[in-house]
Amino acid sequence: QPKAPANESPDIFLPAYDPPPIAFCVNTGGSWDSALLNIVNDANSDSNKRRTFYSDSQSMVVYDPYPKSKVHLLMISKVDIVGPKYITSEHIPHLQHNHDIAHKIVAHLKTQFPESEFKIGYHSVPSMRRLHLHIISQDFDSPCLKNKKHYNSYNTLFFIDAENAMDELLKNGKLNIDNNKAEQLLKADLKCSKCACRQQNMPKLKFHISKCNE
């Protein structure tokens, strides 16, 4: 009977992707930028249990309450890290754990969504406190995807792929984040993620993507 290599983590149980109604996802109390903190600090409330996709001692994965694609999960660190700017080399094992779990989740999602491609990564300047990793399909077919900032935050270098984050962290001991550069990236011209053609505005982009994805 073959044994798994020692460095390979065991299989984990993952449910079908089945997001709860929006009402379950609305946060109460605190300011909006603390919404993710509220989730990890009250992980066992009924509404938070319902929106949890996966949980372990280091992190929890929840359905994004305003998904920007058909499939969109957030992996929230239980470790007290405000965001990418605050990651240090001390956090490398934690991030490796998260990235490993995220890849397993993507492999699992691909069985339910065989047509979908997925990305795993961080927003370089996130709006909400507490480090969170996006696991998102690449269709951008969602009524919650409304403006240029939404789209560009996943389709420019504002989005830091997990692998790239880890490479930079191993090399430099931190992520180099330029707030001004990040702000400019969000204002960049709209380009289709599939064919790279330019689109004049969001309605036109969304229409184009719906055709380009077929």
Next chain:
DNA sequence: GTTCTAGAAC
């Protein structure tokens, strides 16, 4: 992060 809406862009 979202909602709302004034006024820019068409």
Next chain:
DNA sequence: GTTCTAGAAC
């Protein structure tokens, strides 16, 4: 006149 963006929110 209508569509669309972008800034305030106490």
